[in-house]
Amino acid sequence: MNNNGLITLEQFIVDQESQYPDAKGALSKIFRAIELASKIVNRDVRKAGLVDILGSQGETNIQGEEQKKLDVIANNIFISAFSRSGEVCAVISEEEDEIHHLPKTENEKYIIAMDPLDGSSNIDVNASIGTIFSVYKRKSKSGTPTLDDCLQAGNQQVAAGYVIYGSSTMLIYTTGNGVNGFTLDDGIQEFCLSHRNIKTPEDGNFFSVNEGNLSDFPEGIVDYISYCKEKDKATNRPYSARYIGSMIADLHRNILKGGIFIYPPTTKAPNGKLRLMYECNPMSFVVEQAGGKAHTGECPVMDVETTALHQRVPVFVGSKNMVDKALAMHHATDKKS
Numbered sequence: 001m002n003n004n005g006l007i008t009l010e011q012f013i014v015d016q017e018s019q020y021p022d023a024k025g026a027l028s029k030i031f032r033a034i035e036l037a038s039k040i041v042n043r044d045v046r047k048a049g050l051v052d053i054l055g056s057q058g059e060t061n062i063q064g065e066e067q068k069k070l071d072v073i074a075n076n077i078f079i080s081a082f083s084r085s086g087e088v089c090a091v092i093s094e095e096e097d098e099i100h101h102l103p104k105t106e107n108e109k110y111i112i113a114m115d116p117l118d119g120s121s122n123i124d125v126n127a128s129i130g131t132i133f134s135v136y137k138r139k140s141k142s143g144t145p146t147l148d149d150c151l152q153a154g155n156q157q158v159a160a161g162y163v164i165y166g167s168s169t170m171l172i173y174t175t176g177n178g179v180n181g182f183t184l185d186d187g188i189q190e191f192c193l194s195h196r197n198i199k200t201p202e203d204g205n206f207f208s209v210n211e212g213n214l215s216d217f218p219e220g221i222v223d224y225i226s227y228c229k230e231k232d233k234a235t236n237r238p239y240s241a242r243y244i245g246s247m248i249a250d251l252h253r254n255i256l257k258g259g260i261f262i263y264p265p266t267t268k269a270p271n272g273k274l275r276l277m278y279e280c281n282p283m284s285f286v287v288e289q290a291g292g293k294a295h296t297g298e299c300p301v302m303d304v305e306t307t308a309l310h311q312r313v314p315v316f317v318g319s320k321n322m323v324d325k326a327l328a329m330h331h332a333t334d335k336k337s
């Protein structure tokens with residue numbers, strides 16, 4: 001704690017690591033890299049309207065999505081921070097087709113999966129966007145990490161979290177021992193502990209789903225959305241709809257206030273839209289560590305076998321009772337058909 005009673009992220013991580021005598025400080029170095037990179041991205045996001053970094057890069061990523069200039073800038077900032085950390089041998093990024101091998105790979109034991117700037121359709125309209133990250137230990141001991149080193153299930157994550165560039169900038173993370181949130185104090189440019197041991201309510205009042213796709217949703221999801229809108233005092237319905245098209249912003253609200261976020265399978269996209277390694281797994285780790293639930297409709301998100309870097313999965317994530325109800329209604333119609 002510093003003299004003003006603030007606990008900085010750096011201090012918090014050092015304190016946590018000191019509880020584990022075998023910890024060698026590797027995670028501290030990785031978090032220092034994430035912290036630095038997110039401060040730089042935050043600076044760029046804050047002045048984006050003033051300099052020529054809004055708009056499209058003029059290229060598409062491997063998923064055929066338009067890359068924004070800030071997507072590419074954020075990707076480069078994070079890669080260079082990880083490369084200097086001395087702990088990371090490879091990065092899987094939404095913005096890169098293949099594994100990004102970092103120059104030195106002899107002793108570096110960690111692999112990062114990240115979406116450097118999620119919700120990029122919101123960049124040009126000044127709505128909340130974020131960075132999502134997931135940390136894995138490589139399986140092999142040394143040498144250039146292979147695809148097999150990278151394709152690990154979410155339940156192997158060592159740490160995960162996100163940074164939200166919203167009305168304030170926050171970094172939220174877990175190492176499997178609860179979830180803590182830090183708000184960037186602009187004056188001193190430090191992330192300071194603001195949300196200790198975050199617990200998500202078991203029930204909530206918000207549902208977040210892109211209803212524009214309703215005609216492509218499975219019957220059970222359509223039923224669940226109708227259920228969310230029905231009047232029923234006893235269960236606090238109707239729930240409020242909240243969907244901005246930025247998973248981090250929608251889930252961050254639901255984690256703190258209670259709610260469900262759904263990106264279901266659709267007739268056009270049977271595996272949904274969101275990517276397992278750098279969107280669904282890290283957000284699921286955070287939500288489950290906060291007491292919530294994350295499921296694909298077939299199994300817990302973090303138990304999905306990872307078979308490709310840019311694999312997609314449907315996702316039902318948020319307050320436990322809401323996710324259970326949505327899954328029950330989804331499965332009820334599965335059985336009918």
Ligand code: AHM
Nearest residue numbers: 065118119120121210245246247248
């Ligand atoms: P992105 O990584 O290209 O920004 O796409 C992911 C985003 C999520 O943040 C959000 O939940 C989803 O796409 C919104 O998709 P849609 O516009 O189909 O509702």
Ligand code: MG
Nearest residue numbers: 115118119279
């Ligand atoms: Mg994304």
